[in-house]
Amino acid sequence: MLRVGDLDPETLTELLDLAAAMKQEPLGWERDLRGGAIGCLFEKPSTRTRVSLATAAQRLGMSAIVLNRDEMQLGHGETVADTACVLSSFLDAVTVRTFDHATVEQMADAATIPVVNALSNTHHPCQSLADLLALRERFGALAGLTATFLGDGTSNTCNSFLAAAAASGMHLTLASPPEYATDAHVLAEAREVMAQTGGSVTLTTEPIDAVRTAQAVYAEVWVPMDKPHEREERAARLAAYRVDDALLARAPREAVALHCLPAVRGEEITSEVLDGPRSLVWNQAANRLPTAQAVLHTLITTNRQRTV
Ligand code: CP
Numbered sequence: 001m002l003r004v005g006d007l008d009p010e011t012l013t014e015l016l017d018l019a020a021a022m023k024q025e026p027l028g029w030e031r032d033l034r035g036g037a038i039g040c041l042f043e044k045p046s047t048r049t050r051v052s053l054a055t056a057a058q059r060l061g062m063s064a065i066v067l068n069r070d071e072m073q074l075g076h077g078e079t080v081a082d083t084a085c086v087l088s089s090f091l092d093a094v095t096v097r098t099f100d101h102a103t104v105e106q107m108a109d110a111a112t113i114p115v116v117n118a119l120s121n122t123h124h125p126c127q128s129l130a131d132l133l134a135l136r137e138r139f140g141a142l143a144g145l146t147a148t149f150l151g152d153g154t155s156n157t158c159n160s161f162l163a164a165a166a167a168s169g170m171h172l173t174l175a176s177p178p179e180y181a182t183d184a185h186v187l188a189e190a191r192e193v194m195a196q197t198g199g200s201v202t203l204t205t206e207p208i209d210a211v212r213t214a215q216a217v218y219a220e221v222w223v224p225m226d227k228p229h230e231r232e233e234r235a236a237r238l239a240a241y242r243v244d245d246a247l248l249a250r251a252p253r254e255a256v257a258l259h260c261l262p263a264v265r266g267e268e269i270t271s272e273v274l275d276g277p278r279s280l281v282w283n284q285a286a287n288r289l290p291t292a293q294a295v296l297h298t299l300i301t302t303n304r305q306r307t308v
Contacts, residue, residue, distance in 0.1 A: 001295060002104050002117045004125045004163035005189060009197055012132070012167045019133050019287070019294035026059050026290070029297055034061030036092040038296065040118065041067040041074075043098045044225055048261060048288050049118045049126060053095050056292035062092065084110035092300045096120075099226060112307070114299035121226070124156040127260045128164035129295065130287035134280050135216055137287075138256060143169035143198065147258075148214035148251075150175045150207055150241040151268055152234070153182035157220050157260050162201060166190040169197035175210035176203075177237045207241050211251040216280070218258040219243035219269040235267065244270040248278060256280040 001007065007015070022029060038057045040050060054064035069075040074083045084107045087094050093114040096104045101120040108115040117123055136142055147165060149158050153176035162182065165172040166189075174182050181203065190201055204210050211217050222238045223231045243257055257273045259281045265271045274281055 001125055001299060002101075002108055002115065002120075003123045004128050004160045004167065005193075006125075007167065009167045009169075009193075012129075012164070015129060015291070015294045015298060016133050016136060018298065019129065019290040020136075022059075022293045022297075023133075023287070023290035026293070029293070030059065030061045032060065032297065033092065033300055036060070036062040036300065037065060037090065038062060039065050039067050039087055039091045039094045041069065041072075041094060041096045041098075042118070043069045043096075043103075044119070046097055046118070048285055049095075049097060052126075052288035052292045053116075053118065053296070055289055056296055059289075059293055060297055062296075065091075080106040081110035083107070084115075088112040092303075093296060114303050116295060116299065119156060121224070122156050122159055124160045124260070125163075126288065126292060126295065127157055127284075128160040129291035130284050131161060131218075131258060131260070132164050132168060133287040133291055134258070134283040135256075137283065138280060139215060145170045145215055146173075146213050147171070147216040147218060148173040148175055148210045149218040149220065150210065150243060151220045151222060151238055152176065152180040152224075153203075154180055155220055155224065158182060159186050161218060162186060162190045163193070165201070166193035166199050167197060169194070169199040171200045171202075173202045173204060173210045173214065175205065175207045175241060177205055177241070179237055207247060208250050211247060211255070214251050214255055216256050216258055217243055217248060217251055219263075219273075220260065221262070221264055222268050223264075238268070242268055242270070243273055245272050245276070248273055258284060261285055 057064035095116040095118040097118040
């Protein structure tokens with residue numbers, strides 16, 4: 001699972017159904033994969049992804065080995081493909097958090113076990129599954145739901161949430177300054193899926209207009225992990241897209257606030273919103289665990305059946 005776009009709408013719904021069941025009964029699937037193991041490769045820091053994947057593996061009866069690139073031969077010249085071949089002989093799945101999306105693709109091309117993108121510069125599918133589960137829990141159904149994403153429309157979280165909204169038949173507004181408008185090919189792919197699911201995507205540069213009909217308002221960190229040098233420039237360009245009480249007051253009364261975390265409090269989202277009654281942020285974070293469990297269980301059992 002490298003991108004949300006790898007999942008057709010039916011598979012996405014099945015994953016969310018399984019995640020919801022696993023949330024109710026966390027140890028109900030402990031026997032299926034007992035004795036297995038996953039590797040979790042990280043080239044960037046992580047709290048939620050690292051801990052949710054490791055805990056998910058444990059709840060499925062497996063162990064998880066956290067692999068830091070610099071402590072592996074991968075960080076000292078061994079190729080991604082050679083690493084993937086070797087890991088495939090030890091593990092049942094490998095998760096990869098990296099910079100360049102091509103790295104996850106190279107891993108998937110060479111591996112014979114499932115590869116899960118645990119975040120690349122352009123995609124964050126694990127996050128989107130948790131987002132959808134939180135929205136489904138709150139609103140009951142995803143089809144027809146209205147949501148607005150504010151900030152950097154080129155970010156991995158935005159790209160994946162757009163694809164998730166497309167597959168779910170949601171109506172998504174992307175509010176970004178022109179410098180951070182979502183890539184045309186990402187939009188085209190989403191619109192192709194939306195033609196089948198009944199969803200839609202609208203682009204605007206106006207944050208207040210963008211939230212007027214939104215049932216969910218998604219804030220996202222303004223400065224990516226690998227671009228700290230752009231902090232000043234981004235903070236200036238994105239200041240109007242901050243999610244605060246004043247902006248949320250323009251949204252319908254039922255609207256909830258989303259954020260994938262970690263947040264820079266007071267920058268893209270205020271503490272009043274993050275900790276306030278309309279915040280769905282902690283549910284999103286909590287849902288990283290059952291959705292990770294559902295992804296690992298589905299991919300590993302499917303791969304085992306295929307290779308028998
Ligand atoms: N949202 C998210 O992926 O969090 P981490 O960077 O802590 O894993």
